[in-house]
């Protein structure tokens with residue numbers, strides 16, 4: 513086991529941290545307040561190679577690996593959680609195309625995602641009636657002349673209207689012979705394709721500068737070349753992409769919690785009650801100690817899963833689920849304690865912890881709820 517960072521990993525962390533201090537932290541509260549998509553900031557991330565951290569250099573990626581990606585995500589989320597989720601989904605889309613796309617798809621899409629020509633990518637798996645159970649989705653792709661015709665609706669799509677390309681899952685089995693999760697296939701749908709309509713922006717509790725929309729497909733024709741991977745193999749593509757995605761969300765949760773803990777420590781040193789900074793009181797010290805301990809444990813779980821991914825020695829499904837479950841649940845508690853340390857000031861928008869608490873909540877839900885992570889972990893022990 514090696515806890516030292518490589519030169520490349522250190523460089524990625526350093527450039528992400530500098531960017532966050534200079535470009536993200538100063539504007540994060542404003543982006544949240546105005547619900548403004550971080551267009552300029554994303555271009556800055558692309559210039560640093562952070563829109564394709566674990567993608568090949570020949571396709572414009574940083575080729576720095578999954579550990580470097582997790583560390584970069586922690587830094588970016590420490591500055592602005594909304595920008596971080598936009599970056600996370602774009603990296604995930606680049607990686608899924610790299611892993612499952614053919615050469616033409618890789619060369620067509622990945623350089624545009626990594627360079628920032630495409631502001632973002634999107635991942636179209638969930639539906640109004642299929643969240644935790646993607647095998648029950650209803651969107652269909654029926655073979656037509658020279659391609660497929662998509663019909664259906666996708667829900668909770670991060671970057672939905674901003675994405676140059678969206679990975680869309682649809683049923684390619686027939687109504688007469690439904691095949692459950694073996695009846696799904698995967699398509700690359702470019703922005704502006706006729707029949708693809710973006711719905712109303714969700715008015716979310718947190719991550720308000722990120723975009724979440726439904727997408728509707730009405731007789732939406734995509735050419736044969738849009739099919740990614742084999743017919744019927746889409747479920748496994750989604751699961752494998754989510755294994756990596758969950759490391760990203762664990763890292764996002766850690767970044768948000770780090771910012772909350774930093775804010776709590778600064779406030780505790782400054783705020784005086786009973787003639788002392790509240791940091792002198794053991795009740796506050798214990799909260800800080802518990803938060804720091806949980807944060808370090810979350811980082812270890814997350815970097816272990818990322819290291820397994822980097823080694824490429826097989827599935828890291830359970831480790832990614834452990835990281836996502838532990839980091840998101842711990843981050844929620846850390847943000848709550850940070851708010852508690854701020855007292856009444858934590859409950860108003862003048863201090864950042866209120867935003868951190870709102871932002872972190874969804875990490876226990878998206879890319880697989882905590883309950884789904886527990887299923888994945890338990891199954892891996894019981895099988």
Ligand code: COS
Pocket residue numbers: 637638643644645646647668693747748751752754755827829878879880881884887888
């Ligand atoms: N990597 C590779 N293959 C995987 C896999 C993974 N991570 N997870 C499952 N598979 C394979 C299984 O090995 C199985 O293959 P075989 O049929 O060849 O044996 C197949 O996929 C079906 O797996 P399983 O029976 O476990 O599927 P379930 O329908 O029971 O679903 C869970 C399993 C619940 C884990 C899955 O549906 C899930 O992760 N749901 C949450 C989805 C999610 O995160 N949604 C949020 C969307 S993004 S906001």
